[in-house]
Amino acid sequence: MSEQVRIIEMGPRDGLQNEKTAVGVEARIAFVEALVAAGLDTVEVGAFVSPKAIPQMVGSDEVLRGVGRLPGEFHVLVPNEKGYDAARAAGAEVVSVFAAASEGFSRANINCSIAESIERFKPVMARAKADGVRVRGYISCVLGCPFDGEIKPKAVAGVAKTLWEVGCYEVSLGDTIGVGTPTKAREMLRAVGTEVPIAHLAMHFHDTYGQALANLYAGLEEGARVIDSAAGGLGGCPYAPGATGNVATEDVVYMLEGMGVRTGVDMAKLVAATNEIAGLLGRPPVSRVVNALNAKRSSGR
Ligand code: HMG
Ligand code: MG
Secondary structure, eight states: OOSOOEEEEOIIIIITTTOSSOOOHHHHHHHHHHHHHTTOOEEEEEEOSOTTTOGGGTTHHHHHHHHTTSSSEEEEEOSSHHHHHHHHHTTOSEEEEEEESSHHHHHHHHSSOHHHHHHHHHHHHHHHHHHTOEEEEEEEOTTOBTTTBOOOHHHHHHHHHHHHHHTOSEEEEEETTOOOOHHHHHHHHHHHHTTSOGGGEEEEEBOTTSOHHHHHHHHHHHTOOEEEEBGGGOOOOTTSTTOOOBOBHHHHHHHHHHTTOOOOOOHHHHHHHHHHHHHHHTSOOOOHHHHHHHHHHHHTO
């Protein structure tokens, strides 16, 4: 596989939003700096959501301002116009709205139905268009929901079609609770691909059941070329019971480079960034590649 694959780094947002230890603004800025220095040029750095819902993302305005001078593209989540206003005031040029493929998760996460969430996004889309701001759209629970169970590929395709039609430049497909397997991931991508060109789809797979890399591989075979991942395998959503981290960026980079895809990521610098944040969080990274490289380094091999 010789084509380019784009990695969107989730560590500072999805990675930290569910941590018991809230990481301060300075450390979040330093984390983004380290990720950019490692060659990750697109990083989701925060969320303009209710501070009651996600206190870990308080200060996202300061983080966004703090990284503004760095070379790179910085994304932030916005659930509504209030979030959009705050994101723009902090200089956001790319924002992400987030919907779900299941009614149960939509209600738990953003306190409204799927249809209502789209209505909330419409004024954000209109404002963004007028401001020249690009909008990415997420869909959660594309391979299963903690509340509603199995999710039909057709249901995902329907929401993707709507996000695409309202003007999202890319639709990121979230296996929020990491229950998917490669065959299901493939079927889902094929269904969504009938509504949104595959070049405009991203794979956002959590690794709860250890299937994320296999699911990504299946997606790459289908032609998908955008991957959301988090340094060290950080991540999770407080409204997705049982969910663990995103697929680890190191594991994705290792797989892609092994397949002959150049990622432009400096693995040693990335592992150093992950070790630094893991130290702050007080627990070791879950990434297999990070742990293998740390063990190799400490044994001097
Ligand atoms: P609501 O209670 O329905 O909203 O929450 P509301 O409009 O009635 O407002 C309630 C309060 O929130 C008010 O404050 C508002 O001012 C405030 P109060 O009067 O009670 O003091 N508020 C806000 N504050 C800051 N920023 C805002 C904002 N909007 C309202 N933008 C709402 C609806 C969407 C706001 C809430 O449910 C919320 O913030 N949810 C966030 C959930 C979230 O961030 N989840 C994690 C990210 S999604 C994810 O991780 C999945 C993903 O990774 C993909 C995947 O893995 O599947 C993307
Ligand atoms: Mg996620």
